[in-house]
Amino acid sequence: MGASGYGGVQLVRLLQDHPLVEIVYLGGESSAGKPFCSLYPHLGHQVELMIEPIDLDKIASRCEVVFLSLPNGLACEMAPQLLEKGCYVLDLSADYRFTNLNTYTKWYNKERSADLDVARTAVYGLPELYRDAIASARLVGCPGCYVTASLLALSPLLKQGLIVPDSAIIDAKSGASGGGRQAKTNMLLAEADASVSAYGIGGHHRHTPEIEQVCSDLAGHNVKVQFTPHLMPMVRGILATVYANLRDPGLVREDLLTIYKAFYRNSPWVKVLPGGTFPQSKWACGTNLCYIGIEVDQRTDRAIVISTIDNLIKGQAGQAVQCLNIMKGWSETLGLPQLSFYP
Ligand SMILES: NC(=O)C1=CN([C@@H]2O[C@H](COP(=O)(O)OP(=O)(O)OC[C@H]3O[C@@H](n4cnc5c(N)ncnc54)[C@H](OP(=O)(O)O)[C@@H]3O)[C@@H](O)[C@H]2O)C=CC1
Numbered sequence: 001m002g003a004s005g006y007g008g009v010q011l012v013r014l015l016q017d018h019p020l021v022e023i024v025y026l027g028g029e030s031s032a033g034k035p036f037c038s039l040y041p042h043l044g045h046q047v048e049l050m051i052e053p054i055d056l057d058k059i060a061s062r063c064e065v066v067f068l069s070l071p072n073g074l075a076c077e078m079a080p081q082l083l084e085k086g087c088y089v090l091d092l093s094a095d096y097r098f099t100n101l102n103t104y105t106k107w108y109n110k111e112r113s114a115d116l117d118v119a120r121t122a123v124y125g126l127p128e129l130y131r132d133a134i135a136s137a138r139l140v141g142c143p144g145c146y147v148t149a150s151l152l153a154l155s156p157l158l159k160q161g162l163i164v165p166d167s168a169i170i171d172a173k174s175g176a177s178g179g180g181r182q183a184k185t186n187m188l189l190a191e192a193d194a195s196v197s198a199y200g201i202g203g204h205h206r207h208t209p210e211i212e213q214v215c216s217d218l219a220g221h222n223v224k225v226q227f228t229p230h231l232m233p234m235v236r237g238i239l240a241t242v243y244a245n246l247r248d249p250g251l252v253r254e255d256l257l258t259i260y261k262a263f264y265r266n267s268p269w270v271k272v273l274p275g276g277t278f279p280q281s282k283w284a285c286g287t288n289l290c291y292i293g294i295e296v297d298q299r300t301d302r303a304i305v306i307s308t309i310d311n312l313i314k315g316q317a318g319q320a321v322q323c324l325n326i327m328k329g330w331s332e333t334l335g336l337p338q339l340s341f342y343p
């Protein structure tokens with residue numbers, strides 16, 4: 001659902017290539033009634049479906065698995081019925097990412113009383129951290145681009161208790177497709193080209209509480225982070241630079257490399273780079289990969305971890321397909337791209 005959007009079309013592209021998936025329903029609102037290929041003509045030779053209005057009975061009668069790639073606040077109106085009718089649901093919005101729904105209500109300005117029991121069954125769809133729970137889930141709330149890049153960079157440090165609590169600073173940059181396909185003034189070429197701008201500064205971006213929720217879970221106590229997103233003059237990609245004060249000033253880069261490699265040894269989509277190598281955002285573009293580069297500044301006793309993903313793949317559609325693979329007991333890499341489309 002949401003096939004016309006940037007996340008939706010990326011899902012269509014991935015699922016069309018997935019050897020064990022058949023797409024049988026594309027849902028939308030303003031695009032309903034149009035052939036999918038009238039919106040994306042270059043995919044017309046592959047996808048002949050029409051976009052249909054979202055009719056939950058029809059969807060459940062045709063689909064075993066439903067991907068909801070819709071604006072925040074819609075999945076919570078649809079998921080309970082879809083689950084009741086026997087579907088598996090993967091949600092790409094924020095509706096099923098929060099363990100405390102008061103936090104969701106505060107940041108997303110939507111009351112949640114009708115689906116509390118359903119929300120309690122939702123699993124956080126970041127496979128590198130919650131793989132076992134995803135394997136037995138029927139409802140998965142997949143984290144988005146900034147949060148995925150930030151958490152994959154920070155998790156090993158937090159899980160091992162290596163950093164001073166609350167010292168983490170996340171400086172993250174995104175391509176404009178992160179803002180979706182709807183027209184927005186700040187995304188106009190004339191506004192965004194040749195310019196970099198920060199926003200949501202001072203803990204005012206809605207991803208701050210989501211990052212803190214997972215960091216707190218990993219650390220076993222409440223964690224606060226400083227997160228500042230930036231809009232970059234590029235279409236795809238996220239690059240997050242994370243700084244955190246090390247508890248043990250004796251730790252060096254090689255120690256952290258060993259720790260990160262061990263932490264991600266069973267995670268085929270995370271590539272920890274050799275010492276002295278740091279990722280560029282275009283390396284991950286077109287792939288489901290997260291590249292991580294690590295440094296320790298021994299003058300300041302800070303760890304500096306740089307992660308990059310494609311916001312529309314590992315940060316959106318690819319994450320959901322990776323979760324689907326785990327839910328179905330398939331290989332985690334099935335149907336997902338590994339090679340960047342850049343040289
Ligand atoms: N873009 C990104 O990089 C990322 C996005 N996300 C999340 O994924 C979700 C989708 O994002 P994105 O694809 O960028 O958004 P877009 O704005 O590009 O697409 C939104 C989609 O939702 C559909 N839609 C809007 N309102 C309704 C409605 N009332 N009923 C049914 N369908 C509706 C639209 O359909 P139509 O055109 O037919 O009206 C469109 O297909 C969001 O929750 C977003 O936060 C998560 C991670 C990264």
Ligand SMILES: CC(=O)N[C@@H](CCC(=O)OP(=O)(O)O)C(=O)O
Pocket residue numbers: 092093094143144145146147174175176177178179180229231
């Ligand atoms: C560049 C840009 O505007 N990015 C979006 C991130 C969208 C996204 O990733 O949303 P979720 O992870 O919450 O689904 C933003 O900052 O709001």
